[in-house]
Amino acid sequence: MEPTFEIPEIPKENAFNAIRFLLCLIVLLMHSFGVVKIHNAYLLDGHIAVCGFFILSGFWVTKSYFSSDSLKTFFIKRAKKILPMYYISVVGFSFICSYFSDLPAKEYFGLNYFKYIFWNSIFLNFVCTTLPGCFNGEAVNGALWTIKLEIGFYLILPVIMHIWMKLKTNKNKNTFLAVLYILSVTYSILLKKYAVSLHIPQQLEHQLPGFISFFISGMFIFLNWKFFLKIKNWLLLPSVAIYILHYITKTEILFPIGLAVIIVWLALTLKKLQPIGKNIDFSWGMYLFHFPLMQIIYYSANGNVNIPVYIFSVIGISFMFTFIIEKYIQKKIK
Numbered sequence: 001m002e003p004t005f006e007i008p009e010i011p012k013e014n015a016f017n018a019i020r021f022l023l024c025l026i027v028l029l030m031h032s033f034g035v036v037k038i039h040n041a042y043l044l045d046g047h048i049a050v051c052g053f054f055i056l057s058g059f060w061v062t063k064s065y066f067s068s069d070s071l072k073t074f075f076i077k078r079a080k081k082i083l084p085m086y087y088i089s090v091v092g093f094s095f096i097c098s099y100f101s102d103l104p105a106k107e108y109f110g111l112n113y114f115k116y117i118f119w120n121s122i123f124l125n126f127v128c129t130t131l132p133g134c135f136n137g138e139a140v141n142g143a144l145w146t147i148k149l150e151i152g153f154y155l156i157l158p159v160i161m162h163i164w165m166k167l168k169t170n171k172n173k174n175t176f177l178a179v180l181y182i183l184s185v186t187y188s189i190l191l192k193k194y195a196v197s198l199h200i201p202q203q204l205e206h207q208l209p210g211f212i213s214f215f216i217s218g219m220f221i222f223l224n225w226k227f228f229l230k231i232k233n234w235l236l237l238p239s240v241a242i243y244i245l246h247y248i249t250k251t252e253i254l255f256p257i258g259l260a261v262i263i264v265w266l267a268l269t270l271k272k273l274q275p276i277g278k279n280i281d282f283s284w285g286m287y288l289f290h291f292p293l294m295q296i297i298y299y300s301a302n303g304n305v306n307i308p309v310y311i312f313s314v315i316g317i318s319f320m321f322t323f324i325i326e327k328y329i330q331k332k333i334k
Contacts, residue, residue: 005165007066008225011268017281018273019263020056023049024283027143028290028318032311035298048259050146051214053287055260057150058218065157078154082284086147088325089288090120094131097140100296103133116140123148135299141291152208153215164223177220184213185253213252217260232268235261285322286315293317 030046068074101108119127129139167173188210242258
């Protein structure tokens with residue numbers, strides 16, 4: 001590990017967990033609205049929420065990296081944080097879904113079942129998104145596509161930080177991060193513009209190179225923490241303007257850093273929200289569990305759901321699952 005970086009102290013009274021929980025609820029609501037065909041849910045943007053997750057990850061995982069005494073310790077901490085919940089969501093719900101499959105158990109637990117387990121276990125969820133006879137062939141857990149990006153970020157972070165530490169001046173360090181940011185944004189712009197004409201899968205836009213700008217934005221604020229605290233109020237208005245312009249211009253050139261400033265500013269300002277998620281961070285488990293629960297509830301009722309009851313059921317059961325697993329399983333692993 002790199003020993004020469006002074007880890008900044010983040011105020012204990014902050015709303016980071018509350019904001020993470022809010023972002024999780026936005027994703028959950030957008031997925032639920034999508035199932036019941038409500039597509040005009042104003043003020044709710046699932047893309048913004050996912051980007052917010054990546055910004056927070058860039059911020060806190062960088063802190064975790066410098067707080068670890070070795071690479072081994074860093075990766076062990078990351079594994080303990082995300083893998084137990086992740087594999088419960090993959091394997092656990094694969095068993096639960098057998099009850100809701102149209103196929104008998106003998107056929108359900110066949111080759112396609114183990115294909116789903118294998119590809120999802122190595123985070124290549126897009127290869128096999130369905131379980132036999134479940135949900136009319138729709139994805140069991142459409143929220144898992146982001147996990148491979150998160151894992152990819154964990155793997156490249158030590159390389160980024162190694163190069164960053166080798167640079168002598170703060171100017172060079174920040175220039176290096178800016179170059180990574182620009183390359184990421186350029187990748188997204190070019191892919192969006194030329195993917196069809198070059199016959200390149202459009203989904204590649206939603207892979208790590210295209211989203212690294214959001215991770216980098218979170219990292220940039222953490223690595224320049226003292227300077228950020230001095231100018232954060234001056235940065236807020238331009239960042240809000242960038243946020244609004246991103247909807248008007250349909251471009252994300254400055255959007256990642258603008259969103260990062262807004263999120264961290266809110267986390268430092270809304271201190272009274274600190275109790276939310278203080279003892280248990282529900283956002284990770286709810287993010288992983290809500291989608292299969294949403295599918296189970298909807299298809300068990302053959303689509304005849306009362307929308308408010310349906311949405312509150314998804315939120316409530318996801319919350320309950322997360323509370324139980326965090327309290328009795330995850331807590332023992334840490």
